[in-house]
Amino acid sequence: xxxxxxxxxxxxxxxxxxxxxxxxxxxxxxxxxxxxxxxxxxxxxxxxxxxxxxxxxxxxxxxxxxxxxxxxxxxxxxxxxxxxxxxxxxxxxxxxxxxxxxxxxxxxxxxxxxxxxxxxxxxxxxxxxxxxxxxxxxxxxxxxxxxxxxxxxxxxxxxxxxxxxxxxxxxxxxxxxxxxxxxxxxxxxxxxxxxxxxxxxxxxxxxxxxxxxxxxxxxxxxxxxxxxxxxxxxxxxxxxxxxxxxxxxxxxxxxxxxxxxxxxxxxxxxxxxxxxxxxxxxxxxxxxxxxxxxxxxxxxxxxxxxxxxxxxxxxxxxxxxxxxxxxxx
Amino acid sequence: xxxxxxxxxxxxxxxxxxxxxxxxxxxxxxxxxxxxxxxxxxxxxxxxxxxxxxxxxxxxxxxxxxxxxxxxxxxxxxxxxxxxxxxxxxxxxxxxxxxxxxxxxxxxxxxxxxxxxxxxxxxxxxxxxxxxxxxxxxxxxxxxxxxxxxxxxxxxxxxxxxxxxxxxxxxxxxxxxxxxxxxxxxxxxxxxxxxxxxxxxxxxxxxxxxxxxxxxxxxxxxxxxxxxxxxxxxxxxxxxxxxxxxxxxxxxxxxxxxxxxxxxxxxxxxxxxxxxxxxxxxxxxxxxxxxxxxxxxxxxxxxxxxxxxxxxxxxxxxxxxxxxxxxxx
Numbered sequence: 133x134x135x136x137x138x139x140x141x142x143x144x145x146x147x148x149x150x151x152x153x154x155x156x157x158x159x160x161x162x163x164x165x166x167x168x169x170x171x172x173x174x175x176x177x178x179x180x181x182x183x184x185x186x187x188x189x190x191x192x193x194x195x196x197x198x199x200x201x202x203x204x205x206x207x208x209x210x211x212x213x214x215x216x217x218x219x220x221x222x223x224x225x226x227x228x229x230x231x232x233x234x235x236x237x238x239x240x241x242x243x244x245x246x247x248x249x250x251x252x253x254x255x256x257x258x259x260x261x262x263x264x265x266x267x268x269x270x271x272x273x274x275x276x277x278x279x280x281x282x283x284x285x286x287x288x289x290x291x292x293x294x295x296x297x298x299x300x301x302x303x304x305x306x307x308x309x310x311x312x313x314x315x316x317x318x319x320x321x322x323x324x325x326x327x328x329x330x331x332x333x334x335x336x337x338x339x340x341x342x343x344x345x346x347x348x349x350x351x352x353x354x355x356x357x358x359x360x361x362x363x364x365x366x367x368x369x370x371x372x373x374x375x376x377x378x379x380x381x382x383x384x385x386x387x388x389x390x391x392x393x394x395x396x397x398x399x400x401x402x403x404x405x406x407x408x409x410x411x412x413x414x415x416x417x418x419x420x421x422x423x424x425x426x427x428x429x430x431x432x433x434x435x436x437x438x439x440x441x442x443x444x445x446x447x448x449x450x451x452x453x454x455x456x457x458x459x460x461x
Numbered sequence: 462x463x464x465x466x467x468x469x470x471x472x473x474x475x476x477x478x479x480x481x482x483x484x485x486x487x488x489x490x491x492x493x494x495x496x497x498x499x500x501x502x503x504x505x506x507x508x509x510x511x512x513x514x515x516x517x518x519x520x521x522x523x524x525x526x527x528x529x530x531x532x533x534x535x536x537x538x539x540x541x542x543x544x545x546x547x548x549x550x551x552x553x554x555x556x557x558x559x560x561x562x563x564x565x566x567x568x569x570x571x572x573x574x575x576x577x578x579x580x581x582x583x584x585x586x587x588x589x590x591x592x593x594x595x596x597x598x599x600x601x602x603x604x605x606x607x608x609x610x611x612x613x614x615x616x617x618x619x620x621x622x623x624x625x626x627x628x629x630x631x632x633x634x635x636x637x638x639x640x641x642x643x644x645x646x647x648x649x650x651x652x653x654x655x656x657x658x659x660x661x662x663x664x665x666x667x668x669x670x671x672x673x674x675x676x677x678x679x680x681x682x683x684x685x686x687x688x689x690x691x692x693x694x695x696x697x698x699x700x701x702x703x704x705x706x707x708x709x710x711x712x713x714x715x716x717x718x719x720x721x722x723x724x725x726x727x728x729x730x731x732x733x734x735x736x737x738x739x740x741x742x743x744x745x746x747x748x749x750x751x752x753x754x755x756x757x758x759x760x761x762x763x764x765x766x767x768x769x770x771x772x773x774x775x776x777x778x779x780x781x782x783x784x785x786x787x788x789x790x
Binding site: 329330331332333334337341343344346347350392396397399400401402426427429430432433434436437438441446448449450451453 | 658659660661662663666670672673675676679721725728729730731755756758759761762763765766767770775777778779780782783
C-alpha cells in the first residue's frame with residue numbers, strides 16, 4: 133500500500149484520492165475551504181459506479197503535517213500552478229513521484245523546475261464530476277485517466293498505472309505525455325475557448341451555428357498542427373492525425389448534448405479561468421514553433437480579456453454609459 | 462436648387478439633410494419615430510460648426526407623399542437595407558440618383574438590383590454625431606463625406622460633390638467606390654468587430670491589451686488583402702498600401718481616447734448590429750476571392766452570435782444555471 137498526498141481536494145482530487153483510500157492506500161488530503169466538513173463527516177462520493185462514504189479521512193490544512201509520501205497527486209486548478217511547488221515540497225521526499233492531474237500545457241514542466249523531470253508525471257482525467265455540498269462529490273459520467281511521464285520512461289508509467297488500477301481506476305498509458313496533452317487540447321482549445329469567448333455557451337450552440345462551428349474546427353486544426361510541430365521538435369515519432377482528430381472529436385461532441393466546459397462553468401461562477409494553461413501556453417508554443425494559429429490567438433485574447441473583465445479588472449460598456457454616444461464611425 | 466428625398470432621418474440623414482435644406486435645397490425627410498416632434502418644432506442641430514434651427518421642415522411618414530426627387534439620400538442603418546428599395550422607389554423617377562450614406566459593403570449593389578448601377582452612389586461619412594431628444598441632433602466632431610459612383614463615372618461624382626459642397630459639406634471624391642468602402646472597412650472590421658466581440662469595450666481597451674491589439678492588427682491586414690483582391694478582381698488599378706493603412710489607422714485610433722464604435726453603441730443599447738454589412742459581406746467576399754481571413758471570420762462569428770444573444774434569440778449561461786455543473790473536461 134502506498135502513501136499518497138493529494139494536493140488540491142476539489143472534485144478531481146477528492147474523487148480519485150477517495151478511490152485510492154477506499155482501496156486501502158494511505159491517502160492524505162490537503163483540504164482548505166472544506167476542512168471542517170471533511171473532518172466532521174468524512175468524504176461522501178455519489179458515483180455512477182457505486183456510491184461510497186469514507187467516514188474517517190486523513191485531511192490536513194498544511195502540507196507540512198502531511199509529510200513525505202510515495203506519490204503526490206497534484207489536482208489543483210492550473211490557475212494555482214504558481215503555488216503548487218510550495219504546497220508539494222513538504223510532501224516530496226527523495227523518492228517521491230508527482231502526478232499533475234491538471235488541465236492544459238506546461239504544468240509538468242513547472243513542477244520539473246523544482247522536482248526534476250524524472251519524478252514528474254501528467255494525468256488527463258476524462259470525467260464528468262463536480263462538488264456538491266462540502267465533503268460531497270458527484271461522479272456523473274466517464275472516469276478514465278490517461279497518463280504520461282515527463283521523462284517518457286515506460287517503466288515509471290507502469291508503476292503509476294498499477295497504482296491507479298489497484299483502485300479500480302480505468303487507466304491508459306499515452307504514447308507520450310506531450311501527445312496526450314496536445315490531444316486533449318485539440319478539444320479544450322476550441323470548445324473551452326469558444327464557450328467563454330461567445331459570452332457563455334454550451335457545445336450545442338457552437339455546433340449548431342455554422343460560423344461558430346467553422347471557427348471551432350479551424351482552431352482545432354491549428355491545435356493539431358501546433359501539437360505535431362511540438363512533437364517533431366521534441367524528436368517524437370508520434371503524430372496527431374488531423375482528419376481523424378476533427379472527425380472523432382466533433383462526433384463525440386455531437387453526443388454530449390449542450391455540454392458545459394469547465395471553463396464556461398468557472399466563467400459563469402466568477403472563478404479565475406485556466407486561460408494560460410489551456411490557451412496562453414499553447415499559443416506561445418505555436419509562436420515559438422512558427423505555426424500559424426490566428427484562431428487560437430483570437431480565443432486566447434478574448435478569453436484572457438473576459439477573465440479580467442469578469443474579475444472586475446476591466447469594465448465593459450453598459451447602456452447607461454451612453455447618454456451621449458460619440459460615434460457613427 | 463435640387464429636390465432631395467432623405468430616407469432615414471436619424472443622426473446622419475438629419476444632419477446632412479438639414480445642411481442641404483439650410484442651403485436652400487428642397488429637402489423632404491422620411492421621418493418615422495420622431496415625426497410629431499419634427500412637425501411641431503422642426504429640426505434643431507447643435508454643431509461644432511455653428512448651431513442652426515429649421516423651424517419648418519418638410520417631413521413625411523410615407524415616401525409616396527414625398528414623390529420623385531432629383532436625389533435620394535438613403536441614410537438608413539445597413540440593417541434596414543432589405544426594405545430600402547421599397548422606401549426609395551416612390552421617390553425614384555427616371556432621372557433620380559440615389560446615394561447610400563450607409564456603413565459597410567454591399568449596400569450600393571443591393572440598391573443597383575432595383576435602380577441600376579448608373580444611378581447609385583455611395584457616401585462614407587466620417588463624423589461624430591448623435592441624436593438628442595426628438596428633433597435634435599448633436600454634431601460633435603469631423604463631418605467629411607467621401608463619395609464614389611457604383612459605375613465609377615467621374616462626371617457623375619462631380620455633380621454629387623457639387624451638391625454637397627453647395628451646403629458647405631466637406632466632400633472628397635474617392636479613387637473609386639470599392640476602394641473607399643474597403644478603406645473604411647480596414648478600420649470598421651477590427652475595431653467595430655472587436656468592440657462587440659470583447660463584450661463591449663472602447664478602442665483604448667483594444668490598443669492597451671497586447672493580445673487584443675495584435676488581433677485587431679491581424680484583422681486589419683486581412684481586410685487590406687481582401688480589399689486589394691476585390692479591387693484586382695474588378696480590374697481597378699487602385700490598391701490599399703497595407704503598411705500605410707496599419708500605421709495610419711492605429712496612429713489615428715491612438716488619438717481617439719476610449720472611442721466607442723457605432724457597433725458597440727448599438728450593442729449596448731440593444732439595437733440590431735450592422736454585422737452583415739461590416740463583417741458578413743466582407744467575409745463572404747474574401748471567401749469568394751480565396752483570401753485567408755480567419756480573424757475576420759472569427760469576428761463575424763462572434764458578433765453575429767452576440768447580436769442574436771442580445772436580442773434574446775440565444776441564451777447565455779448564467780451562474781444560476783449551474784446548480785450541478787456537469788464537466789471538468
